[in-house]
Amino acid sequence: MPTLYYAPGACSLAPNITLEWIGRPYEAVKVQYGSDALLAVNPAGAVPTLREDDGWLLTQAGAILDYLAHKHPEAMLAGGNGLRAKAEAHRWSAFFTSDIHAAFWPIFMPSRYTTDARDAARKAVTEAGQQLVARQFAILDRHLDGRDYILDGGRSIIDAYAFPMIRWATKLLPHQLNAYPNVQALHDRIAADPAVQRVLAREQAAGHA
Numbered sequence: 001m002p003t004l005y006y007a008p009g010a011c012s013l014a015p016n017i018t019l020e021w022i023g024r025p026y027e028a029v030k031v032q033y034g035s036d037a038l039l040a041v042n043p044a045g046a047v048p049t050l051r052e053d054d055g056w057l058l059t060q061a062g063a064i065l066d067y068l069a070h071k072h073p074e075a076m077l078a079g080g081n082g083l084r085a086k087a088e089a090h091r092w093s094a095f096f097t098s099d100i101h102a103a104f105w106p107i108f109m110p111s112r113y114t115t116d117a118r119d120a121a122r123k124a125v126t127e128a129g130q131q132l133v134a135r136q137f138a139i140l141d142r143h144l145d146g147r148d149y150i151l152d153g154g155r156s157i158i159d160a161y162a163f164p165m166i167r168w169a170t171k172l173l174p175h176q177l178n179a180y181p182n183v184q185a186l187h188d189r190i191a192a193d194p195a196v197q198r199v200l201a202r203e204q205a206a207g208h209a
């Protein structure tokens with residue numbers, strides 16, 4: 001069975017939700033960023049990392065999600081099979097990897113984005129990250145207007161990808177999701193899913209909200 005290396009609250013929540021939606025046996029192993037255990041499976045010391053039984057390792061959240069969706073087509077999580085449906089799935093996966101996730105980094109780790117160690121400089125980096133996240137969330141909110149899920153093909157890996165980042169925004173944006181009612185609705189729809197609640201309960205029991 002596959003093993004998912006994860007950190008509670010991190011973007012690894014997305015493949016964890018996907019594995020739960022697929023409903024086949026898997027193991028979730030909690031790891032610390034940069035630990036020897038994690039570096040042994042991912043040279044970046046980051047999560048998520050997926051390991052198959054034969055030792056094959058896959059990193060990068062977008063690639064893991066895409067792999068899982070296509071490994072289990074019966075779960076219908078790829079968002080459709082047509083040429084354009086696949087392109088849309090790639091488009092939104094890239095949006096979460098490159099535009100949204102990357103916009104959070106200055107908030108999570110401002111020290112990586114300035115060599116100025118003063119509090120005011122770090123605070124300015126954090127605020128710039130918040131503005132960047134807000135801009136990307138406005139794009140997502142407009143896209144979600146009149147939709148239940150991000151892709152036309154119904155609930156998909158892309159909604160799972162969105163979920164941890166929406167949770168970060170509720171904690172890290174000064175006005176939470178107030179300006180993004182459609183994103184809030186997507187969050188509530190996913191959060192109400194019993195499979196998602198199981199994963200969150202396990203992450204909480206492992207040591208994080």
Ligand SMILES: N[C@@H](CCC(=O)N[C@@H](CS)C(=O)NCC(=O)O)C(=O)O
Pocket residue numbers: 010011012033034045046047048059060061062097
């Ligand atoms: N591009 C990678 C980024 C993975 C990543 O940065 N994960 C974060 C958690 S959300 C992490 O492990 N950070 C630890 C670190 O950067 O030291 C992906 O999309 O999987």
